[in-house]
Amino acid sequence: MPAPSKREQIVDHALRLFYSNGFHATGVDRIIAEAGVSKKTLYSHFRTKDELILATLRKRDELFRNRMMRETEMHAASPRERLLAVFDFLGNWFQDKDFSGCMFINASAEFAEESCPSHMVSAEHKRLVVEYLESLATLAGAREPAELANELNMLMEGAIVYAYVMGDKQAAGRAREMARVFVDRQLD
Amino acid sequence: MPAPSKREQIVDHALRLFYSNGFHATGVDRIIAEAGVSKKTLYSHFRTKDELILATLRKRDELFRNRMMRETEMHAASPRERLLAVFDFLGNWFQDKDFSGCMFINASAEFAEESCPSHMVSAEHKRLVVEYLESLATLAGAREPAELANELNMLMEGAIVYAYVMGDKQAAGRAREMARVFVDRQLD
DNA sequence: TCCTAAGTACACCGATCTGTTTACTTTCGA
DNA sequence: TCGAAAGTAAACAGATCGGTGTACTTAGGA
Numbered sequence: 001m002p003a004p005s006k007r008e009q010i011v012d013h014a015l016r017l018f019y020s021n022g023f024h025a026t027g028v029d030r031i032i033a034e035a036g037v038s039k040k041t042l043y044s045h046f047r048t049k050d051e052l053i054l055a056t057l058r059k060r061d062e063l064f065r066n067r068m069m070r071e072t073e074m075h076a077a078s079p080r081e082r083l084l085a086v087f088d089f090l091g092n093w094f095q096d097k098d099f100s101g102c103m104f105i106n107a108s109a110e111f112a113e114e115s116c117p118s119h120m121v122s123a124e125h126k127r128l129v130v131e132y133l134e135s136l137a138t139l140a141g142a143r144e145p146a147e148l149a150n151e152l153n154m155l156m157e158g159a160i161v162y163a164y165v166m167g168d169k170q171a172a173g174r175a176r177e178m179a180r181v182f183v184d185r186q187l188d
Numbered sequence: 189m190p191a192p193s194k195r196e197q198i199v200d201h202a203l204r205l206f207y208s209n210g211f212h213a214t215g216v217d218r219i220i221a222e223a224g225v226s227k228k229t230l231y232s233h234f235r236t237k238d239e240l241i242l243a244t245l246r247k248r249d250e251l252f253r254n255r256m257m258r259e260t261e262m263h264a265a266s267p268r269e270r271l272l273a274v275f276d277f278l279g280n281w282f283q284d285k286d287f288s289g290c291m292f293i294n295a296s297a298e299f300a301e302e303s304c305p306s307h308m309v310s311a312e313h314k315r316l317v318v319e320y321l322e323s324l325a326t327l328a329g330a331r332e333p334a335e336l337a338n339e340l341n342m343l344m345e346g347a348i349v350y351a352y353v354m355g356d357k358q359a360a361g362r363a364r365e366m367a368r369v370f371v372d373r374q375l376d
Numbered sequence: 377t378c379c380t381a382a383g384t385a386c387a388c389c390g391a392t393c394t395g396t397t398t399a400c401t402t403t404c405g406a
Numbered sequence: 407t408c409g410a411a412a413g414t415a416a417a418c419a420g421a422t423c424g425g426t427g428t429a430c431t432t433a434g435g436a
Contacts, residue, residue: 024298156346161293
């Protein structure tokens with residue numbers, strides 16, 4: 001395994017700090033201190049803090065969806081079971097000791113403007129999650145895969161809010177039970 | 189109608205600015221400029237910015253739940269219809285030209301620590317919403333009012349995320365359709 | 377071996393942040 | 407009418423913000 005590039009070091013530490021402390025509340029001085037690089041190096045890789053934020057969001061999207069797909073497909077064999085296993089992944093995620101909600105919901109909260117790049121990347125992340133659910137629904141033989149995917153994702157988002165805002169980590173299990181109703185409806 | 193007190197002026201403008209621009213991104217200088225008061229006056233009513241934030245969250249909770257209850261009870265006669273009318277209220281809210289998502293989800297995003305006062309007030313707001321739903325479910329004769337209330341609220345939270353992060357204002361209607369399944373189940 | 381690219385350390389910039397202080401003015405009830 | 411309470415404007419404090427400039431050091435390939 002090659003040593004991580006300076007750019008990777010910066011993105012990794014920025015990702016962790018932005019996720020657990022927020023975007024505005026995390027200064028670049030803190031990031032360079034923890035990443036162990038000079039400010040000059042940071043600004044040679046990213047023109048502005050906003051550009052760094054975008055890079056962290058893109059990396060988070062990649063890491064998150066990879067984990068979601070891996071855990072979902074590892075613990076369930078059939079496409080139908082996988083549609084529900086997504087909620088088991090959620091439950092595991094909620095148990096992470098550094099769980100701080102959905103980074104993209106958080107980003108949208110801090111960057112309200114819908115036309116702002118960070119908000120747009122967040123919306124795109126959500127679309128990609130729905131797209132994955134739709135592919136599972138199609139494989140499972142759902143009558144309306146797009147509809148089922150949005151129903152399941154609606155429940156996922158609800159569970160995330162429960163887990164983060166209210167601290168209710170059991171929400172994933174309840175969302176799973178609710179999801180079963182919609183899966184059953186579409187698959188007979 | 190008596191002229192609003194200075195304190196009310198401050199809270200009202202702070203509420204609007206925090207809601208549309210975020211908490212960290214809104215400085216007290218901006219608040220006092222728009223509220224038309226001096227900085228001294230602000231700090232005579234609130235010891236710190238954090239205390240002002242808490243006051244705005246409490247006022248938001250009051251305004252939001254009052255509106256939700258008013259609109260829900262105005263447009264539906266029976267308790268059963270009211271359980272679904274909550275989603276019509278959501279749809280109206282999403283259409284507000286200054287809609288910026290749920291202020292309490294946004295606050296939790298910026299104040300991640302669960303023991304932090306702002307996060308705790310946000311969690312309490314969500315509990316109060318569920319409590320209202322539970323009272324409607326009880327009146328409607330639900331078999332498990334608390335369970336139904338949490339199911340409906342899970343769908344509400346999901347719809348809010350759809351509307352805010354993805355800009356999908358139609359989510360309220362879809363959540364309503366999903367909610368009907370759970371209402372029917374509990375009321376025969 | 378030597379040149380270049382990339383890195384470090386750190387001072388510095390102007391702006392902005394929360395919060396305080398000073399000195400003056402307005403308001404209003406006893 | 408007068409005096410206290412509450413307000414104003416504005417300077418100020420010290421910290422921190424995002425971002426730049428300078429001078430020096432390191433590492434690696436031709």
